[in-house]
Ligand SMILES: Nc1nc2c(ncn2[C@@H]2O[C@H](COP(=O)(O)OP(=O)(O)OP(=O)(O)O)[C@@H](O)[C@H]2O)c(=O)[nH]1
């Protein structure tokens with residue numbers, strides 16, 4: 063069965079830590095991919111010795127994993143625009159996982175089918191497609207993928223993506239009836255988060271969410287396996303007669319508890335680091351926030367001259383990175399890049415997502431980056447605003463940065479979009495991260511926003527304390543300098559606190 067198939071890209075690069083702590087192949091069924099340990103119910107989960115062998119030529123496997131289909135139920139209260147936007151996003155998410163969507167199946171229903179999410183007829187239709195029983199010339203109205211594919215047939219379909227979160231039972235029914243693996247929206251997002259997590263904290267948070275998602279799937283797998291073969295003897299520290307499911311559930315619980323402990327320790331560490339950073343007097347901080355793929359990391363790179371990851375993928379960034387604004391300014395500004403937002407984030411990921419966003423709460427200024435070329439940018443803007451409010455970051459001053467204007471149609475369309483945005487958001491920035499002059503403008507805007515509070519004053523530094531001279535240049539803008547027999551006078555502009563601190567320091571050094 064599914065055991066020999068590697069379904070999603072490279073297991074080696076995914077680095078999934080299973081609950082027994084060993085590196086595991088991301089092989090096997092939906093459950094095995096999440097737990098990676100032995101047999102669970104009727105599901106094959108690769109054993110440790112097979113894991114090393116699963117470092118089979120990944121390229122070869124990837125070749126086989128390319129084709130997928132998408133299915134979604136459109137409920138009566140969902141508009142065409144919302145429905146299409148959500149489907150487009152799912153296709154993008156699937157693309158991020160390395161899949162090509164060859165067809166989309168949609169069905170209007172008053173509710174989801176309890177057994178198999180879609181109605182029986184639609185399930186049969188998909189089965190027919192997956193098993194190559196008909197060509198898609200009968201593409202239905204509104205079925206955009208099918209429409210463009212002519213005689214595309216459904217051979218070699220590996221995955222059916224579902225644009226909702228479905229129950230383990232519905233997933234199982236679909237897998238059996240349709241004849242290929244099924245992944246719901248939640249699992250897709252979990253998978254992307256899992257692949258992209260880099261730091262220890264991000265990895266732990268994603269693992270907790272994945273384990274939480276997996277638990278009910280294990281129950282479903284166990285039900286399917288029936289009473290036979292579920293019991294095993296009490297060896298190796300297991301309670302006698304403890305079932306596989308119980309054991310696996312216990313392992314999951316223990317692993318979650320262990321990860322949570324690690325996270326608490328990491329959080330403390332992070333807070334200490336942050337406090338230390340803030341003690342570094344006069345540091346102003348900006349956080350780049352916004353919907354996934356809006357161009358936050360691109361802007362971060364351009365604004366700081368750093369090499370942060372930029373990719374045309376959803377959730378390319380999962381960890382917060384902090385760099386200094388370049389060219390350096392007075393005050394020195396720290397810029398942080400953050401994880402992208404998305405609609406309907408899986409429940410288990412909300413906490414981890416929000417905690418990585420805490421950086422935004424500490425910032426003195428938020429740059430809310432919006433992809434002005436995305437047809438759904440207004441909805442994306444709303445989602446970001448809503449989450450910022452939920453974490454209490456709505457009180458932080460904010461500049462809306464409408465990015466990718468170069469990607470909006472022709473010049474006339476760009477001018478029109480820019481005018482409309484400026485009319486609606488008078489203090490916004492409309493730009494392209496690809497234009498150096500726009501980056502310079504944004505840089506100026508950031509610095510200006512910190513300099514707004516600046517005061518102009520004079521500082522005196524005696525000749526005996528000239529070693530403190532550089533402090534003035536780091537913390538203030540020097541407008542004029544003159545000297546007399548006792549020392550030097552500086553006409554400066556700077557933040558009130560920073561200037562006062564210098565005055566006290568200089569007086570003491572006299
Ligand atoms: N045409 C155009 N493309 C851009 C612009 N800014 C960014 N991009 C592209 O958009 C894609 C996404 O950019 P990222 O900077 O990775 O986006 P992000 O907001 O950091 O995304 P996540 O980390 O996934 O949240 C990349 O392919 C960039 O090259 C722009 O101004 N114009």
Ligand SMILES: [Mg+2]
Pocket residue numbers: 358359360371372377378379399
């Ligand atoms: Mg990014």
